[in-house]
Amino acid sequence: MSAPDVVTLLRAALGERVDTDPLHLDAARADKSGHAATGAPLAIVHAASVPDVQATARIAHATGTPIVTRGAGTGLAGGAHAGPGEIVLSMRAMDRILEVRPDDLLAVVEPGILNADLNRALAAHDLWWAPDPASREISTVGGNIATGAGGLLCAKYGVVRDAVLGVDLVLADGRLLRLGHRSVKGVTGLDLTSLVVGSEGILGVVVGATLRLRHRVPGATRTLTASFPDVRRAAEGAAAVTASGIQPAIMELMDAASLAAVHRLLALPAPAPGVAQLTIQTDGPAATAEAEALTEILSASGATVRLAADDAEADLLWRIRRSLHPAMETLGTTLIEDVSVPRSAMPAMFDEIARIERDYGLIIPTVCHAGDGNLHPNFVFEGDTVPDRVWHAADELFQAALRLGGTLTGEHGVGLLKRRWLADELGDDQWQLQRDIARVFDPTGIMNPGKVFAP
Amino acid sequence: MSAPDVVTLLRAALGERVDTDPLHLDAARADKSGHAATGAPLAIVHAASVPDVQATARIAHATGTPIVTRGAGTGLAGGAHAGPGEIVLSMRAMDRILEVRPDDLLAVVEPGILNADLNRALAAHDLWWAPDPASREISTVGGNIATGAGGLLCAKYGVVRDAVLGVDLVLADGRLLRLGHRSVKGVTGLDLTSLVVGSEGILGVVVGATLRLRHRVPGATRTLTASFPDVRRAAEGAAAVTASGIQPAIMELMDAASLAAVHRLLALPAPAPGVAQLTIQTDGPAATAEAEALTEILSASGATVRLAADDAEADLLWRIRRSLHPAMETLGTTLIEDVSVPRSAMPAMFDEIARIERDYGLIIPTVCHAGDGNLHPNFVFEGDTVPDRVWHAADELFQAALRLGGTLTGEHGVGLLKRRWLADELGDDQWQLQRDIARVFDPTGIMNPGKVFAP
Numbered sequence: 001m002s003a004p005d006v007v008t009l010l011r012a013a014l015g016e017r018v019d020t021d022p023l024h025l026d027a028a029r030a031d032k033s034g035h036a037a038t039g040a041p042l043a044i045v046h047a048a049s050v051p052d053v054q055a056t057a058r059i060a061h062a063t064g065t066p067i068v069t070r071g072a073g074t075g076l077a078g079g080a081h082a083g084p085g086e087i088v089l090s091m092r093a094m095d096r097i098l099e100v101r102p103d104d105l106l107a108v109v110e111p112g113i114l115n116a117d118l119n120r121a122l123a124a125h126d127l128w129w130a131p132d133p134a135s136r137e138i139s140t141v142g143g144n145i146a147t148g149a150g151g152l153l154c155a156k157y158g159v160v161r162d163a164v165l166g167v168d169l170v171l172a173d174g175r176l177l178r179l180g181h182r183s184v185k186g187v188t189g190l191d192l193t194s195l196v197v198g199s200e201g202i203l204g205v206v207v208g209a210t211l212r213l214r215h216r217v218p219g220a221t222r223t224l225t226a227s228f229p230d231v232r233r234a235a236e237g238a239a240a241v242t243a244s245g246i247q248p249a250i251m252e253l254m255d256a257a258s259l260a261a262v263h264r265l266l267a268l269p270a271p272a273p274g275v276a277q278l279t280i281q282t283d284g285p286a287a288t289a290e291a292e293a294l295t296e297i298l299s300a301s302g303a304t305v306r307l308a309a310d311d312a313e314a315d316l317l318w319r320i321r322r323s324l325h326p327a328m329e330t331l332g333t334t335l336i337e338d339v340s341v342p343r344s345a346m347p348a349m350f351d352e353i354a355r356i357e358r359d360y361g362l363i364i365p366t367v368c369h370a371g372d373g374n375l376h377p378n379f380v381f382e383g384d385t386v387p388d389r390v391w392h393a394a395d396e397l398f399q400a401a402l403r404l405g406g407t408l409t410g411e412h413g414v415g416l417l418k419r420r421w422l423a424d425e426l427g428d429d430q431w432q433l434q435r436d437i438a439r440v441f442d443p444t445g446i447m448n449p450g451k452v453f454a455p
Numbered sequence: 456m457s458a459p460d461v462v463t464l465l466r467a468a469l470g471e472r473v474d475t476d477p478l479h480l481d482a483a484r485a486d487k488s489g490h491a492a493t494g495a496p497l498a499i500v501h502a503a504s505v506p507d508v509q510a511t512a513r514i515a516h517a518t519g520t521p522i523v524t525r526g527a528g529t530g531l532a533g534g535a536h537a538g539p540g541e542i543v544l545s546m547r548a549m550d551r552i553l554e555v556r557p558d559d560l561l562a563v564v565e566p567g568i569l570n571a572d573l574n575r576a577l578a579a580h581d582l583w584w585a586p587d588p589a590s591r592e593i594s595t596v597g598g599n600i601a602t603g604a605g606g607l608l609c610a611k612y613g614v615v616r617d618a619v620l621g622v623d624l625v626l627a628d629g630r631l632l633r634l635g636h637r638s639v640k641g642v643t644g645l646d647l648t649s650l651v652v653g654s655e656g657i658l659g660v661v662v663g664a665t666l667r668l669r670h671r672v673p674g675a676t677r678t679l680t681a682s683f684p685d686v687r688r689a690a691e692g693a694a695a696v697t698a699s700g701i702q703p704a705i706m707e708l709m710d711a712a713s714l715a716a717v718h719r720l721l722a723l724p725a726p727a728p729g730v731a732q733l734t735i736q737t738d739g740p741a742a743t744a745e746a747e748a749l750t751e752i753l754s755a756s757g758a759t760v761r762l763a764a765d766d767a768e769a770d771l772l773w774r775i776r777r778s779l780h781p782a783m784e785t786l787g788t789t790l791i792e793d794v795s796v797p798r799s800a801m802p803a804m805f806d807e808i809a810r811i812e813r814d815y816g817l818i819i820p821t822v823c824h825a826g827d828g829n830l831h832p833n834f835v836f837e838g839d840t841v842p843d844r845v846w847h848a849a850d851e852l853f854q855a856a857l858r859l860g861g862t863l864t865g866e867h868g869v870g871l872l873k874r875r876w877l878a879d880e881l882g883d884d885q886w887q888l889q890r891d892i893a894r895v896f897d898p899t900g901i902m903n904p905g906k907v908f909a910p
Binding site: 155187239 | 761796862880882889
């Protein structure tokens with residue numbers, strides 16, 4: 001069926017929810033990865049209800065038209081790029097909180113709500129949804145589910161997979177499935193909820209989610225920084241923290257290049273050359289005791305440790321970590337990578353990054369969720385397109401992470417950008433098996449085609 | 456191919472690992488559910504290595520012979536029953552700990568190791584694997600993974616799904632897949648590790664697992680009991696605990712019938728008629744403060760609270776809970792059920808159990824993991840076979856749990872015993888989708904056929 005006919009069918013079914021404004025179509029070509037589809041999609045459907053999603057899927061299915069589901073478009077792997085011949089299904093308008101149950105520690109939400117908006121609403125009940133991607137102010141819960149998002153608090157409080165009890169999923173043919181449950185435990189049949197978490201829009205459209213909540217952690221938090229003469233020793237310091245048995249709420253590592261860039265941006269005194277830094281937050285009833293114990297451990301590891309005296313000082317210390325992305329923008333265009341390795345391999349992974357910097361003549365400022373071994377190397381370059389040299393360097397990064405027992409992506413997903421490396425990690429047999437499983441959900445291959453699995 | 460030929464092929468490939476001792480074959484007909492296959496299986500293969508498992512799978516695949524994977528045979532849902540024409544693949548001899556990494560908080564193990572043996576070995580490193588099914592002294596890690604086991608500590612420390620980073624899986628045709636990763640985070644492709652957890656042997660054979668460990672919780676635990684005049688008020692007391700924001704390590708509820716049976720068995724003074732009891736453990740740095748706060752909360756809920764003065768008294772209080780199964784055996788044969796409901800629905804679920812007891816003239820002593828809403832009603836009857844009347848009562852129990860937003864099985868699995876109710880919970884569309892996914896792993900349907908999905 002020709003493109004105009006598909007749009008005509010969509011308009012007949014969905015009226016003014018169908019958007020063909022060229023500016024909007026152009027925006028849907030890209031996410032925040034810095035890459036974009038070659039041309040504009042057919043139309044955007046701004047779904048307001050589950051039946052809207054089902055109607056869109058039925059038309060797409062009947063006409064063989066691809067659907068690209070989008071939340072806020074903040075992804076970093078090209079998972080929500082939409083191009084010529086594709087329908088964009090925007091879930092952003094489906095942003096209601098349908099239910100909050102403090103007694104059951106769960107909430108039922110629509111996927112378009114922003115993570116931070118949900119958590120502001122939950123705070124009134126003294127509850128929170130733990131996944132806290134850095135994008136939480138601008139990314140949707142549905143997007144967090146689609147990517148299997150992580151964040152800073154994961155080592156202590158888990159990732160999205162740990163915080164979703166069930167999802168409602170519209171299949172490619174428009175049927176609605178209710179996966180998972182409202183109880184804490186449940187093992188009836190296969191765990192399709194976990195399969196949908198992180199599936200990047202290829203299995204169906206998440207139209208609702210039952211989220212597992214936590215009580216907010218009582219008491220004040222404590223924050224400290226530990227400065228090391230080089231990044232390897234900072235990574236070893238992080239390992240010493242893990243080995244101590246103390247579980248910080250947050251433990252972030254900034255290498256010298258990222259720390260220096262942020263200090264420049266914030267007009268703070270420049271750190272000594274090579275200095276890398278851990279920033280750590282403890283929480284809960286033992287927050288102060290743990291912060292004091294960590295101060296001793298890290299000092300013994302050769303760090304200069306500063307325990308924030310009050311919340312104002314702690315906020316300043318966290319502002320340095322949070323200013324990483326704006327600081328990177330001052331350096332040029334960045335490809336934000338996302339490898340994850342076993343915690344013991346962090347020092348070796350930083351060695352590999354230093355080697356790749358040397359071999360390719362690149363600067364790769366790197367921050368790391370050091371509590372869980374998830375590194376975000378930022379490949380900095382000039383211009384709009386990732387140069388081949390940077391992709392070659394990224395390839396070396398991925399191969400190094402795999403050699404160290406790690407993974408291509410800790411929390412951003414595969415999308416378009418990493419699909420060519422997927423079989424390197426999974427192996428050919430598992431790659432094919434995963435693709436066949438996706439085909440059970442979507443036999444004609446209209447759900448976000450070309451993402452995750454290369455065509 | 457005839458049965459003797461299959462055994463001949465197995466013997467040629469696996470020699471003395473092939474066991475056709477009639478006593479052993481007879482034992483493999485049953486698990487601990489109290490039910491058994493109508494006849495004996497063909498043979499038991501005592502796998503000692505991954506190649507043994509692959510060789511068995513290749514012969515099974517080539518001859519179209521079903522494989523039933525077994526650990527210790529302690530399941531409660533008939534998931535490992537083996538009958539005529541089937542090969543039993545026993546993983547019990549593959550019980551090595553291949554790797555313990557305190558720095559990465561992970562262990563790599565073979566599936567046949569007993570949960571408690573693993574935890575005794577990990578204790579030397581001050582580590583533990585959190586899943587703690589009541590069967591932990593006699594059940595294998597592989598069986599825990601196959602059922603998606605839970606236990607007493609789940610509300611605070613998670614279930615098996617939360618504690619497995621990766622599994623090695625031999626497919627029906629003998630190919631080996633390595634699923635998951637060694638890093639804390641990882642979202643490369645679909646989460647097949649979670650799909651395998653709880654899949655009850657229908658997707659393949661788990662031949663190895665990378666487990667997520669925890670540091671042992673430092674400090675002493677505190678234990679208290681709260682006695683209520685009836686079970687409904689005890690369930691409401693549990694809800695008050697959850698609402699308080701305090702997360703006990705363990706919170707168990709025993710109804711009057713189960714409490715009275717245990718007191719009889721242990722020759723303790725009989726509790727007053729109708730009295731139900733919560734037994735609660737707190738841990739961590741705030742253990743005492745939390746126990747004292749819970750004492751106030753539960754007293755205000757109408758309970759008589761006893762805070763154990765020392766470990767010896769605490770051990771006695773937990774001995775009462777742990778003696779439930781022996782106490783049930785003094786009453787007759789039991790069908791141990793396993794429904795799970797949202798925590799707020801626990802009082803209503805106990806009302807339903809009381810109604811079913813009245814309607815069917817049955818005694819259904821019930822214990823409940825009250826921290827997570829997982830109830831184990833014990834249907835007591837005479838003789839070896841579950842009477843139809845008990846199955847009708849169990850059907851009412853399942854339907855009530857589903858009406859209350861719950862699930863058929865919180866931690867035991869579907870196996871043979873609950874497959875006829877599976878579609879009631881999943882719906883026909885999801886039932887078919889799940890079955891089709893299983894067929895991607897096992898196209899000819901030789902992996903534990905007839906389990907989970909009715910033929």
